[in-house]
Amino acid sequence: MFSLFLGLFFLLSTYASPILPESLAVTPYDVIVVGSGPAGVIIASRLSENSARKVLLIEGGGPSYGVTGGTERPQWLAGTNLSRVDVPGLYSTIFSNPSNNLLCQNKTKVYGACTIGGNSAINAGLFYEPPASDFDLYFPAGWKHADLVPSINRLYQTQPSTDKPSLDGIYYEQSDYDAAKQWLVNNAGYTELDINANAARKTKVFGHPVYDYANGQRGGPVISYLQTALKRPNFQLQSGTWVQRIVRKGSQATGVVVNVGGRTSTIRLSRKGRVIVSGGALKSPELLMKSGIGDPAVLTTLAAANQLGGLPSSQWINNTAVGNGLFDSPNTFIAMEGPTIQAYNYQYDSPIPSDKDLYLTKKSGPYSIAGGSCSFWDTIEHADGTVAGVQGGLSAGGYEAYTDAMTVVMNIYGTSGLGSSGKVVLDNTTFLPGPSASVFYSDPRDAQDIATFIRRLFDALPGTGLRPLNLNQTATVPEIVQYITSDTPYTRGQVNHWSSSCRFGACVDANTTVVGMGNVHVVDASILAPLSVNPQMGVMIAAERAWELIDCLMG
Secondary structure, rough: OOHHHHHHHHHHHOOOOOOOHHHHHHHHHEEEOOOOOOOHHHHHHHHOOOOEEEEEEOOOOOOOHHHHOOOOOOOOOOOOOOOOHHHHHHOOHHHHHHOOOOOHHOOOOOOOOEEOOOOOOOOOOOOOOOOHHHHHHHHOOOHHHHHHHHHHHHHHOOOOOEEOOOOOOOOOHHHHHHHHHHHHHHOOOOOOOOOOHOOOOOOOOOOEEEEEOOOOEEEOOOOOOOHHOOOOOEEEEEEEOOOEEEEEEEEEEOOOEEEEOOOEEEEEEEEEEEEEEEOOHHHHHHHHHHHEEEOOHHHHHHHHHOOOOOOOHHHHHEEEOOEEEEEOOOOEEEEEEEOOOOOOOOOOOOOOOOHHHHHHOOOOOHHOOOOEEEEEEEEEEEOOOEEEEEEEEOOOOOOOOEOOOOOEEEEEEEEOOOOOEEEEEEEEEEOHHHHHOOOOOOOHHHHHHHHHHHHHHHHOOOOOOEEOOOOOOOOOOHHHHHHHOOOOOOEEEOOOOEEEEEEEOOOOOOOEEEOOOOOEEEOOOOHHOOOOOOOOOEEEEEEEHHHHHHHHHHH
């Protein structure tokens, strides 16, 4: 009987009950973390290392990875403990075979995941260490690179990563890597290198992607940090639970109002407890706004629609920085054709039998990787001494109208140092968060920088056999600017690297405490300045650093 109880306890703890236990409504928690994306998982796990703290991690969505109870899978995975999330090669199939269980659906106005693991459960799993210059140029005191070295080291110690995901040690589907190497290294003067071993170098560098995978499967904090935390009796994960607002008395949060299956309950904080908002760059500002913290014009609209739970205006914390500064990298798809290219198209239901067998038996082959063959970076220097980062990569197959056997797609986007940003806006009817129209190219210099990058790349194409299909190879910088800022299936694309919507100094202080509040923090991509790399590793580093700061505040 005792062993049966232990087994049931482990099952419920691991998979997280979608029903709110009565104990949650009566037991005060020392830490309530809202959102189980990479930042939320890490900060909740770290804070629960102190056994005297009761830590609750709340997730609105449900299971994802097999280890969380996720069971969404194609037939060829039947009989395994793998879900579609676990298999790296099924990453791109989320676009052709969307998931009702993993995606946010009617919770945001942009594409994203609402599930255990957040976007780390559906993205490519790219794991790039930001250069020290990102932190030294764009982050406040206490968040410079020297301050973050311990956080970076802990992350590497806890979170596995690799640039050779296939367990047999072989790089698969490399025809586009070889073609890109001739083009970028031999012709354009790029240096081929180990990307994370040379994290400081982001000018004319090229290499194999680095992923946060482990054992031939998708990894991430759900596989590393969360599995450790779930073994602690003072830690609880509650999925299927949507936080509607933070309950507060003036500047002190006292709990959160949640909705579970249409039923509303309040989960209380202990007297010295803290709420940590980790819902991502759109959902976190939304939660602050619906808790009466934000632009007074927005709060007025929300109050009129009964979205503030009756909070009187005298209790509002007026701060126009909440949701302001929202950033995403403007993306351009360029289809590239070449005589040596052999495109590879990942299939959800019917992979090539030999590739399916190689993955199932050895966790090797094309399905052990998300499909990107290479990544590369350059910088654009401005007359005023500032620098913009630009990044590119090649995927294994084509896109839209260009999907023949000798075509792959190149992603080109701007990163750190861009001037454009927007804000999180709530829909007037649904009050769901989305981006303002100003996120992309509101600063004309951004388009000039990205067009300059493309022009440099095209200048190195002669002699490689490669040619762009949806943009003329001889296009001038002004012509490229006109193209990338136009509305086509290939331009103004969202990379969904949303960040920077609750920035240091205006929305949160250097301890990640929300300005005007005493015990509410934001820890996720919202607090990051735009980074030179895919932001996932940067988010994890920020969560590690935030743990140090919040742990100190809690004593």
